[in-house]
Amino acid sequence: MKLKQLNLWLRLTFLVFVALMLTLSFSYFQINKQLIHNSREKQEQDLLKIGHLLSKNPIIVNSLEEQTSNASLLETTHHAEEAFNLDFVVVMTMDKIRLSHPDHEKIYKQFQGGDEKKAIKYGVESVSTASGTLGESLRGFVPVFNNHKKEIGVISIGLTTNKLSEHLNKMRKSFSISLFISLAVSIIASIFTAYTIKKQMHDLEPNEIAVLLEERNAMFENVHDSIIVTDSNNKITLANNSGKLLLKKLAHTDSPYFHTIDSLIPNLQSHTQIPDYRSNSDELLHQNGVDYLISTAPIVVRKKNVGKIFIIRDMTELISLHDQLQNTTTYATSLQAQSHDFLNKLHVIYGLTDLKAYDQLTKYLEKILEPEQEFSSRMVYLVKNPLIAGFLIGERSRFVEKQLPFMVEIYPDIPATTIQDSVQIWISMIKYIHSHILKINGSADTQVRVGYLQYHLETSYSFLIDGLETEKLKKQLNSNYLKNALLQSNSTIHYEKRSEWFILNIKTPYETTKENK
Template identity: 35%
Template sequence: MTSIKNMRLVIKIILLSLIITISSVLISIGLTTKFAKQTIQNETEKNVLNISRTVARIPSIVDAFETEDPASIIQPIVENIRKAAENVEFIVVTNLEGIRYSHPNPFRIGSRFVGGDEEGVLLEGKEYISMGEGTLGLSTRAFTPIYNSQNQRIGMVSVGILNQQIYEQNAQLNNYIHLAIFLGVLFGFLCSILLARSIKYSLMGLEPSEIAKLFKERNAILETVKEGIIAIDANGSITLINSSAKKTLAFPENDTVGKSIEKIIPYTDMIKVLESCRPIYDEDRKIHGINVMMNIVPILDNDNPIGAIASFRDKSEITALAEELTGFKMLVDSLRANTHEFMNKLHVILGLIQLKDYKEAEKYIINLTTSHQEIISFMVKNIKDTSVAALLLGKYSSAKELGIDMNIHSSSYLEKLPSHIPSSLMVTIIGNLLENSFDAVKDQSEKKQVDCLIKEKKNQIIISIKDNGYGIDSLHKNFIFQKGYTTKKDGRGVGLYLVKQNVDSLEGSIHFKAQRSKGTHIVIKIPRTR
């Protein structure tokens, strides 16, 4: 048999609801039944007592005691009253000796009252209610003394209702109670099924053990990932924050859950995302003096915002990783381009040797070695940042491969970059500008020319990229730096957007001149100090 612990949630909810419903119904019905039966008994006693009082005060009945045959007067009056009264089984009038003057069975008139509980009214003149066994059976009856006009006791009235009638009323009440119990339990059962389904639906069909497992897995994931994670509810209060977020942002408070996000971390745009339901990706933010890269997405329930969650990482870590990856990428690109270029040149040399034109082959090799050595020496001497130097070498080789004359201006010079200017940003800026220029000139039928100048002054770094490509139409000039905007058939509109974003983050400026079919000239100025 399946244990309660392993029982499905729906079954548990139904059983628990049924137990609560049945218990509540039984307790309620039990108390109500007891009260109802007591009420029936009290109303019965009150009814017979009122009738006995009424009969005892009827003048014609009182006067009949003075006649020779009281029964002939009393019996008709009393029987009419008995028949008119509901559920009254008998009304008996006797003298002080207990001799009957009325009875539902006329043959018992003149005989003595039976029951043994009449002494209190006959001997002492008390008015009371008792239960006794009479000629008609066990009954609940009221006794009231009869007084004449001189206030002398002359007899008594006994009004009774057979207990069998009370039992029948209680039996009828029990039938209603049983029906009420059945309907109550049935209604509780149906409601428990609806409740179980509703709870199951709200829990996405998961069992408690599965929810507990997911909760543990979630906590393990949150504490394992290096990204900081913060979640808020619909009111902007923090509901979750992992240890990476606390460590990265160096929170002064030990407990931040339940506090307003605006008080703990202002200017994160989490409230903005919550209200607009529009996510934010890869945005630079400065929190507690730390530059972070942040993503914020809304949490929706049937298209209704119920919260927002932000993930972020220290930008210095991302920058360091990006610089390392950029260096490798530039090296690989440079080696690939050089390999392809040298393969072509080796084919030329091989052809000259096969033609036995050894002098021309020697001359070609010397010129080739000298040219390559010059560009490498120039880079080593003038461009001190290795990532930027690797990028330029790689792009120079790619240009050669594409038949583009890439001219790196002889006055180009770049010292090691300041600490606030990551190499990865410079590589992104220069690389995207050169790539755009290559795309602009690669389909030119005439000479393909790209000029590059990177110059360092006392207060700023200048990057100048000029090409003789197809230029930029005046209609597009205001949109080229917008994300997703492109005039290329296979473009994604990301390159110049990244350039603009990185230049803005370095507090630099962009100036460009472009004319259709006459080329483009872009100049970027980046301050050496903030």
């Protein structure tokens, strides 16, 4: 019985040994091949990265614009060669004249190799192997552009093939030693542990478990939305990268683990209570001026609730796009209504004039010039930016619903712009301010002026307000949300209290289109 067991053990050992030898030999060949490919690819990427870094160096750019070599240029290229272990860094003009070279006698001479044509002729980066004055080498070519986006030269960075071969041999040698050591250890370890480990892993192979784990981690970490996992006591046990950034933003902590989620994110208590482990919930949360959609779901193991998962999405951009679409639709509707209504008004005016019914004409003109009637017309004619015009028209509707007047003076006229980022931030700031103005008791007399002056969009508010409401408004104007918006748009805000009037002024940089300059 023992002999049979020993023979079986030997046969299994022999089969495992042969399989490992074949597998490792094939793997060694493939890995060695892949190693060479990856090393070459990494060297190419590194050369291009270094080239991009050097192409922005002001010394190199100035030398190429002047088409002269100087000590600063040679010192810069020499430092780059030493810092990145390069064989050469050659700066050449569009005529292929070298301005730098490890051999100073080669300066002001034609570049050799012929593989620089893509960078010079088409202005694109390239990597190739060619022979030059230093012998055969791996060379990267990166075009250099001036401030006017015009190509003024090319940087060639390279390593000789001898240095690359030495590097590969070192890597191959260390890899071969590790391979043979792994082979010996694998033969011994696989015989004694394979059966036991496989049973403990529920007949799953280690690579299968690794793939499942990597897939899970990849999906978890690369999801754009913030994902936070808590245990049954609402303590955070896991968070992806977006979730950590969100918690750092809201709670100002780099170590969110083992803290309860409702202690880090205020106003979240209602989301942490799930009475039924089968229930999910989706709710909106407004925090620091940002709207979040929170999807909460329980984590159930064997019909027992062991925790919760929170998926938090930033809805600010989506809501902003929705508001922009709504404002643009309002603007387009106003334009359509005016185009249909304009000729009708002209006919009525012409008829009343022809009939010499001047009293009726006066009443008719007063009617069509009432603020409620002519507000949209003024926005269309005085504001050339559809986003701003549509926004102001939409905001008027908000104030009318609260039975508050909202008359806007546009002076000077607001021209159009092709850069809408600052406009969108401006809209967010004004909407934020309006939301707090609407909450103020006794803010019926509100005067608003918007205009384009000295390359800025100036927005001024004047309204009656008492002392208590003044302090509340000042607190809101000092919020982090408004400070971040002002910082992103390079805007400035100034406010003061004059008797019972509160004066608020916002200046936002506003770049107009070429037609308006």
